[in-house]
Amino acid sequence: MRPPFPTPTAEDIRLVSAQLGRLARDVIGIPARCVCGAPTVVATAPRLADGTPFPTLYYLTHPAATAAISELEATQVMNEFSQVLAEDEAMQAAYLLAHETYIADRESILLVPELEGISAGGMPVRVKCLHALAGHSLSVGPGINPIGDLALARCSWTPTVCQCLVYDA
Template identity: 75%
Template sequence: MTTPPFDPPSEADIATVSAQLGRPARNVLGIAARCVCGAPTVVATAPRLDDGTPFPTLYYLSHPAATAAMSDLEATQVMPVLQDLLATDETVRDAYRLAHETYLADREGIAVVPEIEGISAGGMPVRVKCLHALAAHSLAAGPGVNPIGDLALAQGDWSPLVCQCVDYNKDRASAGQ
């Protein structure tokens, strides 16, 4: 089996991801997308955790500003609008199904886990369930692969082209975190 293209994590990457998540990072196989400053934005996580638990979310959004932007977007009730788009636009629906298949192929390129066979992330291929997972897939795979993830990134108040790492870390420090 082949591994999707992503950078293997360094010790500094694991430390950064752990700080981003507020807990120890686990089973990180690689960094699938980075901020323009080089900090991890999306981690690739093993399809089966060390404790044996199946883990379908290969691409996991770790960057705090990106995660906050997707949470804010979900709070605006944009998900039903995106779900309606999926139901009414055949081009988007077909591209979303292909994104699902690409996601599965990437994960199965690492390991086949029978318990999660056919399950990708974010509600693919028929629902819009988690913008965090869909945005992570878009960032990892690049523009044009996941149409719903691309739309979420375009509508959110975070951009992968603008570093917010320093601002986020300053905000956390001033809040005593």
């Protein structure tokens, strides 16, 4: 889901807070949900309430998804993805477009001068954080972020099967 996002409900904030194990802050939307409806990715304001610039618009929160992406990162797959990125010009072009799309999405909400040219996950030239890249892919759909799509295809979690726990906040 691209901006503008529907306003998150109090229940969304409660669930995200339970997922994170802390109070969710400055959530402006839920761009991706589990098939059961629980939040999977949050959209966070580009400038937090305390004035801090916050570049990560799309933030993966679903515990099973974050665990699966962490497991994938532990396999050193980021080195493999970085190599593919370094050698494949089509991948480079697609990743640059993902970077530009990410920035455009964030700037459609609020222009934060300190964040000019900054996206997330190492885009457009590195593979730094698969959590951010997978969150972007889940939010905007397949075909926009090629590295996020690769990470989702390779991890043990799938957005088509509910793996939610009962969250008590």
